[in-house]
Amino acid sequence: MSTWANLNLQDSASPLMEQLIFFHDHALLILIMITVLVGYLMFMLFFNNYVNRFLLHGQLIEMIWTILPAIILLFIAFPSLRLLYLLDEINEPSVTLKSIGHQWYWSYEYSDFNNIEFDSYMIPTNELATDGFRLLDVDNRVVLPMNSQIRILVTAADVIHSWTIPALGVKVDGTPGRLNQTNFFINRPGLFYGQCSEICGANHSFMPIVIESVPVNYFIKWISNNNS
Amino acid sequence: MSALRMLPRARPMHLDSSVVMGLRFASGDQTRIMSGDREVVGYGINGRPIYFDSQDCPFPAIRFRELTPEVCAIREKELGDWKKLSLCEKKMLYRHSFCQTYAEFQKFTPDWKLVLGLGLWSLAIGCAITVISKLNLYNDPPETFEEDRRSAQLRRIIQLQMNPITGLSSKWCYERNQWK
Numbered sequence: 001m002s003t004w005a006n007l008n009l010q011d012s013a014s015p016l017m018e019q020l021i022f023f024h025d026h027a028l029l030i031l032i033m034i035t036v037l038v039g040y041l042m043f044m045l046f047f048n049n050y051v052n053r054f055l056l057h058g059q060l061i062e063m064i065w066t067i068l069p070a071i072i073l074l075f076i077a078f079p080s081l082r083l084l085y086l087l088d089e090i091n092e093p094s095v096t097l098k099s100i101g102h103q104w105y106w107s108y109e110y111s112d113f114n115n116i117e118f119d120s121y122m123i124p125t126n127e128l129a130t131d132g133f134r135l136l137d138v139d140n141r142v143v144l145p146m147n148s149q150i151r152i153l154v155t156a157a158d159v160i161h162s163w164t165i166p167a168l169g170v171k172v173d174g175t176p177g178r179l180n181q182t183n184f185f186i187n188r189p190g191l192f193y194g195q196c197s198e199i200c201g202a203n204h205s206f207m208p209i210v211i212e213s214v215p216v217n218y219f220i221k222w223i224s225n226n227n228s
Numbered sequence: 229m230s231a232l233r234m235l236p237r238a239r240p241m242h243l244d245s246s247v248v249m250g251l252r253f254a255s256g257d258q259t260r261i262m263s264g265d266r267e268v269v270g271y272g273i274n275g276r277p278i279y280f281d282s283q284d285c286p287f288p289a290i291r292f293r294e295l296t297p298e299v300c301a302i303r304e305k306e307l308g309d310w311k312k313l314s315l316c317e318k319k320m321l322y323r324h325s326f327c328q329t330y331a332e333f334q335k336f337t338p339d340w341k342l343v344l345g346l347g348l349w350s351l352a353i354g355c356a357i358t359v360i361s362k363l364n365l366y367n368d369p370p371e372t373f374e375e376d377r378r379s380a381q382l383r384r385i386i387q388l389q390m391n392p393i394t395g396l397s398s399k400w401c402y403e404r405n406q407w408k
Contacts, residue, residue, distance in 0.1 A: 011391040131380035134372040
């Protein structure tokens with residue numbers, strides 16, 4: 001989750017999020033270089049005393065400062081397109097999770113396993129434990145196995161919601177009457193937090209999502225406990 | 229062609245309504261009206277009879293002042309030996325053709341003091357509004373902001389190994405149970 005004074009993206013828990021972070025760093029580096037160059041040019045104008053009174057055109061420099069940005073944009077475009085297609089790759093998920101957005105809570109269904117269903121409400125601040133995270137902790141977390149491909153189908157029961165976990169690089173809108181599907185892969189255990197990302201009414205800020213990533217054997221044990 | 233002949237030249241225009249109604253105002257007429265009686269002495273920056281002081285274009289298209297009898301007399305004297313001109317006459321000739329000297333129009337103006345003053349006042353007013361709002365308008369922060377709850381949350385963040393790669397947990401040494 002976000003920690004205090006966090007300016008960057010959260011550390012990734014998914015290989016796709018790693019790639020997104022790499023692309024973000026790459027594009028930001030190019031942007032910083034351009035900004036420094038333009039800032040330097042503007043700064044040096046303060047110290048310039050020369051004026052060319054007869055300046056009409058400069059074909060060569062105009063060609064250079066047209067073609068060079070096009071080349072720089074290619075350096076951004078190719079990694080971007082590579083990542084775009086990487087995010088759409090087909091894989092075989094081992095677990096399917098359904099997430100339904102309501103006003104104002106999420107409900108989850110594990111149809112693979114004897115129809116496990118539960119609602120996930122935010123814990124109000126006045127009922128929070130001493131070490132609880134305000135506006136983030138929920139009563140029932142979504143338990144998922146790590147190192148497994150997970151398919152999630154997101155929908156909504158009333159208005160549009162959006163299911164997101166920044167650490168996994170996942171954000172899917174839940175629209176009433178529609179199933180949106182995405183896949184993700186968690187490569188480390190822990191708790192991963194997210195918050196509803198589509199305005200859905202008065203308590204839009206108070207319907208968080210928490211994924212508890214556990215080793216596969218713990219997940220199977222949890223499923224068996226919930227079944228019984 | 230008759231319309232072109234009706235365009236005002238470099239002479240004073242008496243702009244009563246009968247004259248204005250009869251003329252078609254073209255671009256450049258306003259500059260000729262402003263230049264008035266002043267002598268055109270060159271091309272200037274764009275050919276229009278405009279006066280301005282600039283380091284880029286040292287010689288404007290028109291003189292700064294119109295001809296007066298005193299200046300005419302000195303101009304006659306200028307045709308002769310320049311050593312016979314007194315300093316006062318040279319200055320009068322300069323001021324007839326130009327408004328300011330290089331030293332005058334290149335001087336650093338005190339505008340920065342006003343700008344700096346306004347900027348600092350705005351900053352001070354903004355800070356004052358922030359402090360007064362914090363003291364009087366806003367509610368107390370939630371109880372999770374208290375020191376013991378924050379340290380409990382931090383302990384939990386470290387135990388859960390959140391952001392362990394470059395974030396908060398990466399700064400904690402788990403072997404020695406202390407910050408790196």
